[in-house]
Amino acid sequence: xxxxxxxxxxxxxTNLQAFIDAVAAGNLDLDLCVVFSNKPDAYGLQRAAxxxxxxxxxxxGDFESREAFDRAVIAELDRFExxxxxLAGFMRIxxxxxxxxxxxxxxxxxxxxxxKYPGLDTHQRALDAGDEWHGSTVHFVxxxxxxxxxxxxxxxxxxxxxxxxxxxxxxxxxxxxIYPAAAGLVGSGRVVFRDGDAIIDGKSAAEPVLKTYD
Numbered sequence: 001x002x003x004x005x006x007x008x009x010x011x012x013x014t015n016l017q018a019f020i021d022a023v024a025a026g027n028l029d030l031d032l033c034v035v036f037s038n039k040p041d042a043y044g045l046q047r048a049a050x051x052x053x054x055x056x057x058x059x060x061g062d063f064e065s066r067e068a069f070d071r072a073v074i075a076e077l078d079r080f081e082x083x084x085x086x087l088a089g090f091m092r093i094x095x096x097x098x099x100x101x102x103x104x105x106x107x108x109x110x111x112x113x114x115x116k117y118p119g120l121d122t123h124q125r126a127l128d129a130g131d132e133w134h135g136s137t138v139h140f141v142x143x144x145x146x147x148x149x150x151x152x153x154x155x156x157x158x159x160x161x162x163x164x165x166x167x168x169x170x171x172x173x174x175x176x177x178i179y180p181a182a183a184g185l186v187g188s189g190r191v192v193f194r195d196g197d198a199i200i201d202g203k204s205a206a207e208p209v210l211k212t213y214d
Contacts, residue, residue: 010038034082118147126158139208151208156214
């Protein structure tokens with residue numbers, strides 16, 4: 001049975017589309033059981049509907065606290081019995097209760113080669129530092145922002161003189177390749193979360209699997 005996977009979005013859903021395309025092409029063995037958004041106008045909801053994936057939308061502004069919103073999200077998601085949650089442009093900081101409820105089952109992707117540049121403006125920060133390489137990292141979600149154990153990273157060489165926007169476009173193309181691949185590793189059981197570590201093919205991984213792209 002394919003791993004039941006919920007994808008959480010807040011916007012256009014380009015990473016969601018990468019998952020939909022990979023599954024449709026037979027390159028990814030995941031059951032995309034539901035797409036959740038905290039914004040009703042998120043275009044990703046249309047992408048999901050077109051692909052025949054059930055959707056849920058709960059607006060966070062309707063709740064008095066982050067914890068109350070997250071409890072409502074858990075109640076809705078759990079109806080679909082997801083085994084894996086993929087944060088794909090979900091613009092919410094998760095409460096500790098949410099992370100604990102789905103411990104070891106939540107993936108996120110960050111546009112930097114973690115542990116470099118957690119937080120925002122990663123592309124400009126890499127350019128300002130004169131880095132040779134930049135990229136994106138898929139990691140398990142813990143309560144530490146962008147600090148969970150890393151699974152898979154994709155890197156590319158920074159071009160002389162390119163802008164942050166140009167670099168962002170290239171990194172997004174990498175994201176669309178490595179995120180479904182990393183989720184597939186988790187869904188197949190080759191990667192698991194155990195005692196705060198990513199266990200890859202049975203071994204604790206101090207470093208993520210690294211792929212290099214043009």
